[in-house]
Amino acid sequence: MAGPAWVLERPGTEHPGTVLRRLLEGEPIVVAPGAFNPLVGLIARKVGFRALYFSGAAFSASMGLPDLGLFTLTELSQAVRQLFRATGLPIVVDADTGFGEALNVAAAVRELEEAGAAAIQIEDQEMPKKCGHLSGKSVVAAEEMVAKVAAAARVRREALIVARTDARATHGLSEAVRRARLYLEAGADVIFPEALESEEEFRTFARQVPAPLLANMTEWGKTPYLSVEQFRAMGYKMVVFPVSTLRVAARAVEEVLVAIRERGTQADLLDRMQTRRELYDLIGYEEYERFDRGLAEEGRHRAGS
Ligand SMILES: C[C@](O)(C(=O)O)[C@H](CC(=O)O)C(=O)O
Numbered sequence: 001m002a003g004p005a006w007v008l009e010r011p012g013t014e015h016p017g018t019v020l021r022r023l024l025e026g027e028p029i030v031v032a033p034g035a036f037n038p039l040v041g042l043i044a045r046k047v048g049f050r051a052l053y054f055s056g057a058a059f060s061a062s063m064g065l066p067d068l069g070l071f072t073l074t075e076l077s078q079a080v081r082q083l084f085r086a087t088g089l090p091i092v093v094d095a096d097t098g099f100g101e102a103l104n105v106a107a108a109v110r111e112l113e114e115a116g117a118a119a120i121q122i123e124d125q126e127m128p129k130k131c132g133h134l135s136g137k138s139v140v141a142a143e144e145m146v147a148k149v150a151a152a153a154r155v156r157r158e159a160l161i162v163a164r165t166d167a168r169a170t171h172g173l174s175e176a177v178r179r180a181r182l183y184l185e186a187g188a189d190v191i192f193p194e195a196l197e198s199e200e201e202f203r204t205f206a207r208q209v210p211a212p213l214l215a216n217m218t219e220w221g222k223t224p225y226l227s228v229e230q231f232r233a234m235g236y237k238m239v240v241f242p243v244s245t246l247r248v249a250a251r252a253v254e255e256v257l258v259a260i261r262e263r264g265t266q267a268d269l270l271d272r273m274q275t276r277r278e279l280y281d282l283i284g285y286e287e288y289e290r291f292d293r294g295l296a297e298e299g300r301h302r303a304g305s
């Protein structure tokens, strides 16, 4: 696994998809917080999380874009590569609708797996897709999504395929269950029922869909706030908190900017900040310096000066 000083570490040889599969089999439940950049990923790892979620909503927002499927596959794979090399953790990557039709999904899966994705999530919305918790979305025909899932499962090496259905909002829970079963048959490893509206719906879904299930515990959505323990008790294998880190960071950024603008100093907000020391520890600053000093010494030694 990459260390804090990832440049200095030998990358792990195990495929992150294999690591994620082992976690899903061995842990009661896997919790994956959203990490919209590598620094956030390092903090999550330091705190003890063993998997990450790369949220399309948070990635879009961090680029100043709405979550309408606007970022490109190249932008996404570059961000995933950076997050993976810094953290070495298995990442569930939100690939929205897969950047096109089944053939594009296949290409996206290859590209994202190459970038270090442990799992790739595709959803059955029509473009332009929306946040699954907003109204007014629509889904493609089940057969179209089945073709996408089959394409993804066909070309992946070790990465897991997470199939998300948004059909609860458009057609009701029983259609979401029907689709989930079709997606499983097509080769999905994990099912993500989007925007269920009550604990009872999560329970019913889990009873009717015999598969590893992922729950999305986003804020201000259609899903009530349920705890990891509640999801575990209902049989869910993974919970993601996709945008929590971005929302809290954005609020904190605004607070310090308002303070500087209004009071002309940040001095009374220092206790809200990560210290310079903490940042350097997190990214392994001193390890790089030590390494560099060693290189210079070695150069001198070998050159006999
Ligand atoms: C999970 C999700 O797809 C994401 O991009 O993180 C979003 C989260 C959100 O907008 O709150 C979603 O569509 O649920």
Ligand SMILES: [Mg+2]
Pocket: 055, 056, 057, 067, 094, 096
């Ligand atoms: Mg998304």
